[in-house]
Amino acid sequence: MDELPSEVDLLIIGTGFIESIISAAASRIGKSVLHLDPNDYYGNQWGSFNLQALLDYNPDPSEPCDFRNKSFSLKNFHYEWLMEDQKEDLLKNSRKFNIDLTPKLHYCRGDFVQLLITSNIARYSEFRSVTRILTWLNGQLELVPCSRSDVFASQKVSVVEKRVLMKLLTSLDDILDSENTHNFKKFLESRKLSDNLVTYVMAMAGATEHTSLGEGVKSVKRFLDSLGRFGKTPYLFSMYGSGEIAQAFCRLSAVFGGIYALNQQNLISLDSEDNRITSLTTTKQQIRAQNYVTSLEQCSEKFLRPVKINNYISRAILITNKSILPSEQEQLSFLIYPEGTERIINVFELGSLTGTCPKNYYLVHLTSKQVTTPQEDFKGALGNLFSGSDQPQIIFSCYFSIPETSDLDFENVPENLFLCPGPDNDLDYNSSIQKAREIFEKMYPDLEFLPRAPDPEEIIIGD
Amino acid sequence: MHGRLKVKTTEEQKAEKQKEQQKKLQLYRAGMKKILSTRASDLYDPESFGISTQLLCVNPDIYTLWNYRKEVLLIEKEESSKDEIEGDNKLAAFLDKEISLTEQCLIANPKSYGSWHHRYWVLMLHPNPNWDKEFGLCTKYLTYDDRNFHCWDYRRLLINKIGITLPAEIKFSTDCLNNNFSNYSSWHYRSTLRQLDENCIEDELNLVQSAVFTDPADSSAWFYFRWVLSNPALSKEKRQELLDNLEQLQELDPDCKWVVLAKCWLTGSLVLSDSEFVDKRVQFYKELIELDPTRKGQYEHYLKIAEEKLANN
Numbered sequence: 147m148d149e150l151p152s153e154v155d156l157l158i159i160g161t162g163f164i165e166s167i168i169s170a171a172a173s174r175i176g177k178s179v180l181h182l183d184p185n186d187y188y189g190n191q192w193g194s195f196n197l198q199a200l201l202d203y204n205p206d207p208s209e210p211c212d213f214r215n216k217s218f219s220l221k222n223f224h225y226e227w228l229m230e231d232q233k234e235d236l237l238k239n240s241r242k243f244n245i246d247l248t249p250k251l252h253y254c255r256g257d258f259v260q261l262l263i264t265s266n267i268a269r270y271s272e273f274r275s276v277t278r279i280l281t282w283l284n285g286q287l288e289l290v291p292c293s294r295s296d297v298f299a300s301q302k303v304s305v306v307e308k309r310v311l312m313k314l315l316t317s318l319d320d321i322l323d324s325e326n327t328h329n330f331k332k333f334l335e336s337r338k339l340s341d342n343l344v345t346y347v348m349a350m351a352g353a354t355e356h357t358s359l360g361e362g363v364k365s366v367k368r369f370l371d372s373l374g375r376f377g378k379t380p381y382l383f384s385m386y387g388s389g390e391i392a393q394a395f396c397r398l399s400a401v402f403g404g405i406y407a408l409n410q411q412n413l414i415s416l417d418s419e420d421n422r423i424t425s426l427t428t429t430k431q432q433i434r435a436q437n438y439v440t441s442l443e444q445c446s447e448k449f450l451r452p453v454k455i456n457n458y459i460s461r462a463i464l465i466t467n468k469s470i471l472p473s474e475q476e477q478l479s480f481l482i483y484p485e486g487t488e489r490i491i492n493v494f495e496l497g498s499l500t501g502t503c504p505k506n507y508y509l510v511h512l513t514s515k516q517v518t519t520p521q522e523d524f525k526g527a528l529g530n531l532f533s534g535s536d537q538p539q540i541i542f543s544c545y546f547s548i549p550e551t552s553d554l555d556f557e558n559v560p561e562n563l564f565l566c567p568g569p570d571n572d573l574d575y576n577s578s579i580q581k582a583r584e585i586f587e588k589m590y591p592d593l594e595f596l597p598r599a600p601d602p603e604e605i606i607i608g609d
Numbered sequence: 610m611h612g613r614l615k616v617k618t619t620e621e622q623k624a625e626k627q628k629e630q631q632k633k634l635q636l637y638r639a640g641m642k643k644i645l646s647t648r649a650s651d652l653y654d655p656e657s658f659g660i661s662t663q664l665l666c667v668n669p670d671i672y673t674l675w676n677y678r679k680e681v682l683l684i685e686k687e688e689s690s691k692d693e694i695e696g697d698n699k700l701a702a703f704l705d706k707e708i709s710l711t712e713q714c715l716i717a718n719p720k721s722y723g724s725w726h727h728r729y730w731v732l733m734l735h736p737n738p739n740w741d742k743e744f745g746l747c748t749k750y751l752t753y754d755d756r757n758f759h760c761w762d763y764r765r766l767l768i769n770k771i772g773i774t775l776p777a778e779i780k781f782s783t784d785c786l787n788n789n790f791s792n793y794s795s796w797h798y799r800s801t802l803r804q805l806d807e808n809c810i811e812d813e814l815n816l817v818q819s820a821v822f823t824d825p826a827d828s829s830a831w832f833y834f835r836w837v838l839s840n841p842a843l844s845k846e847k848r849q850e851l852l853d854n855l856e857q858l859q860e861l862d863p864d865c866k867w868v869v870l871a872k873c874w875l876t877g878s879l880v881l882s883d884s885e886f887v888d889k890r891v892q893f894y895k896e897l898i899e900l901d902p903t904r905k906g907q908y909e910h911y912l913k914i915a916e917e918k919l920a921n922n
Contacts, residue, residue: 605615
């Protein structure tokens, strides 16, 4: 292999979402970027895997080294086949799976979509809109009417309820200050909304019984603002999995001269002096850079004091044989499942049209704040959704926990080393983009973050 | 400096674009010249026919070319009628290609008059037209743009030609409305489908009430409401029930003029002989003058009539 450059402006280790955005943003303004990853795949904990690769996934490296620490790796990784007879067929189709460790949705008018458009990265990626929003009420799945058309067409909402619901949704701007209650659910109930309307609006907000009024209203507004742009619901999903997104940014970075090297097993250490990183030492060479960016997962523990992870994200991945709510056409469903009073479980059900699983199968992602273990956290929901005789059957399941690192602070981090947290529990990428932008602005205070990239026809090739 | 992208300036891009346009223009001129010259000598020249296909795919609004193709198709029909055994099949195969061409042209411009007309004209000539496909096409283009009036026109043409399948059209109309009820065309189309009787008027009232309760400020559904109210099949009890519903809606939305207006329609201004609710109407018109001052004169006029009627009672 050719030797890597010995001096660059920015050295990045890890190809997670945040690192990849920073890489693209820095290359875009003309900085020389060297982007390395000890893994042989893109995305770290944001990555996508085919089925075989998921089975081979080893979240627990045998020995921590300077570029791998145990604290931030996935925990409780476990999978099992519930229908052994289907195993062979699925493994034969292994490459038709794109299984996300961290699946995300995008608000159609959210920061992420805005960034894709303003930076012209949209051309590197494809999306599919979520076709329906479901929630769980009185022991059954309910379609959440999200647009004006849905409210009109809903058979389950009386005409008066239609008016009450529409009135609430169109007057959110005026309610904040005048209310007596500070609890979102109590507020909805005080507006004389019937039980199912309350459940629908709670689902739009992704709210629990503890959600505050301000937060609930903000979330519903976000939901409504993103309606009517790209489809029937406010959400988009990345074709071929969310892992594609990190790669799209890497591609942009490479177009602007970023140098990529994956599967870098020969990294030895980041050397520091006077609270600054001076160089990266590999078995072959020393690489110097002005700034260094690494993912937490691939950073030496010596820079990460104190390591104290308070929260985990529970994840489950299922392969099933039919949809939780079969319909004429294949649907891309987002189910907001309230679990107890404090937690919601976000469920994405993806069919073959998303390019993440083969035909006649569904890939189901469950994500929630962790309370005990992923198995326990999802037990109730899975029992309700996948146990009846007419319900889909689970062929394969995989569980793991992702450490929630977005709110961690470390002491005495070298001043030119910037740490990128792993995935958060949000539905979308908003806070991660924010984090990437912050790091970028710290390194390059007065420069533009991801200005529009030129189209291919605007680029001069050759001289 | 290495690894830096060189980007064209806007001037360069503009010049490039202009060059491309010039090239297109030349091709267009040459193509038209060729076609017109062969057409003049009254010849069906396959090469010209091919060129016209290409030109139409880029710009489906050159009606001269559609007319030229019609001439060629007539020649083709004439030819095929000489072959008693295979003639129909040959013609059908030829026309099928023509139908797919119009479909391609509609992708380029879904509002191309020429493409829609030509398509229908070809179907008329076709020995064995597939009407189901036409309904499908119509529905498909309406999902792209539910205000594309060409689709609505085309659908009416089809129905006039082959007759109506009521359940299918009711379903189509309901689907359109479910998709977006702020659409005069959808409501109007629905009103043309059937005569309302006691059995179906209930469904229509439910449908239209769903719309006005969802968004009372949207005028399209109110017009349909008015049309349903004008139906003699509406019973007196039903009227009373509707009036109660509208009262309820008014409580929720006191500033919406359409609700009061609908109450006027309901209490008799559509059937002028009805004098039972005159006192109420006097009240409604007074409310309307407040709510909708731009149409004050109109309401004052109606108010005067109502008040006179009240005095005579």
